[in-house]
Amino acid sequence: MNYVNCNLCGADEWVVRFPSTLNGSADLDVDAFRCTSASYGRHPQIVACQQCGYVYANPRWESADVLTAYTAVEDATYAEERTGRELTFSKHLRDMEQRIGPANGRSLLDVGAYIGVFVEVARDAGWNAYGVEPSRWGVRMGRARGLPIIQGTQHSPALQNMAFDVITMWDVIEHVDDPLSELRKAYSLLKPGGVIVVHTMNIDSVTARLMGERWPWLMDMHIHYFGRKTLTAMMRKAGFDVFWTGTQGRYLRLGYLATRVRGLHSGLGQLAERIVKRLHLESVAIPVNFGDLFTVYARRP
Numbered sequence: 001m002n003y004v005n006c007n008l009c010g011a012d013e014w015v016v017r018f019p020s021t022l023n024g025s026a027d028l029d030v031d032a033f034r035c036t037s038a039s040y041g042r043h044p045q046i047v048a049c050q051q052c053g054y055v056y057a058n059p060r061w062e063s064a065d066v067l068t069a070y071t072a073v074e075d076a077t078y079a080e081e082r083t084g085r086e087l088t089f090s091k092h093l094r095d096m097e098q099r100i101g102p103a104n105g106r107s108l109l110d111v112g113a114y115i116g117v118f119v120e121v122a123r124d125a126g127w128n129a130y131g132v133e134p135s136r137w138g139v140r141m142g143r144a145r146g147l148p149i150i151q152g153t154q155h156s157p158a159l160q161n162m163a164f165d166v167i168t169m170w171d172v173i174e175h176v177d178d179p180l181s182e183l184r185k186a187y188s189l190l191k192p193g194g195v196i197v198v199h200t201m202n203i204d205s206v207t208a209r210l211m212g213e214r215w216p217w218l219m220d221m222h223i224h225y226f227g228r229k230t231l232t233a234m235m236r237k238a239g240f241d242v243f244w245t246g247t248q249g250r251y252l253r254l255g256y257l258a259t260r261v262r263g264l265h266s267g268l269g270q271l272a273e274r275i276v277k278r279l280h281l282e283s284v285a286i287p288v289n290f291g292d293l294f295t296v297y298a299r300r301p
């Protein structure tokens with residue numbers, strides 16, 4: 001594992017926010033990098049920059065190993081959760097159009113598109129939407145539905161001659177090696193006046209503060225923990241004009257939610273699973289908003 005400087009201000013002075021829970025085994029486990037990984041509570045040391053307050057995993061896995069893990073990742077649970085994701089992404093799209101207007105044939109790139117659920121929802125709404133995704137499995141799944149998904153990252157050669165009206169990053173920025181350079185790359189792939197939408201967990205939220213060590217988003221695959229202050233600062237540093245931030249919820253199937261509760265508290269989780277099963281509520285999707293996810297909208301001047 002490597003020690004890294006603060007991605008926001010470059011300083012290397014930090015205090016420990018959450019000690020490592022890896023118990024000496026620092027092996028990178030590809031399964032832990034699945035989007036639906038249940039490896040809650042397992043994470044490297046998480047620190048806060050003393051200069052700017054940015055929170056990040058340090059030391060952490062080699063960047064090449066992280067990308068290799070994301071290229072190899074397969075996630076059947078996520079594919080099964082398609083209905084819940086469709087509801088969530090439809091809601092994300094509605095919220096987005098409220099802020100930046102309807103498609104009108106505009107182009108959109110979804111970064112970290114995974115199996116392409118947002119790309120599909122956006123295309124259905126008239127966006128000329130593309131996805132880019134490192135997971136070969138995810139790309140295969142998306143292409144099987146006829147979606148234009150490019151395998152790789154924003155740096156893929158196929159993207160370098162393209163320019164987009166909108167770039168979206170849903171639950172992606174907390175996973176990447178170098179968020180500031182990804183934001184700068186997004187800036188260069190946007191047309192002047194284009195909009196970037198970044199959605200991630202909020203380490204400064206009341207939920208995160210109350211739960212402390214037990215906040216479920218503290219996990220292996222999350223290496224950056226933003227708050228509104230640090231994410232907007234980083235987006236400004238990348239050249240963007242931030243024009244909206246706020247919390248957004250998601251839809252989860254009750255059956256799935258119960259299994260996630262188990263990751264938090266096994267007794268409570270088993271009880272929840274039994275109740276959901278008894279009442280045949282597994283496939284009922286409900287809106288969930290713990291206030292610990294947020295979205296930032298910004299424009300390339």
Ligand SMILES: [Zn+2]
Binds near residue numbers: 008009049
């Ligand atoms: Zn810093």
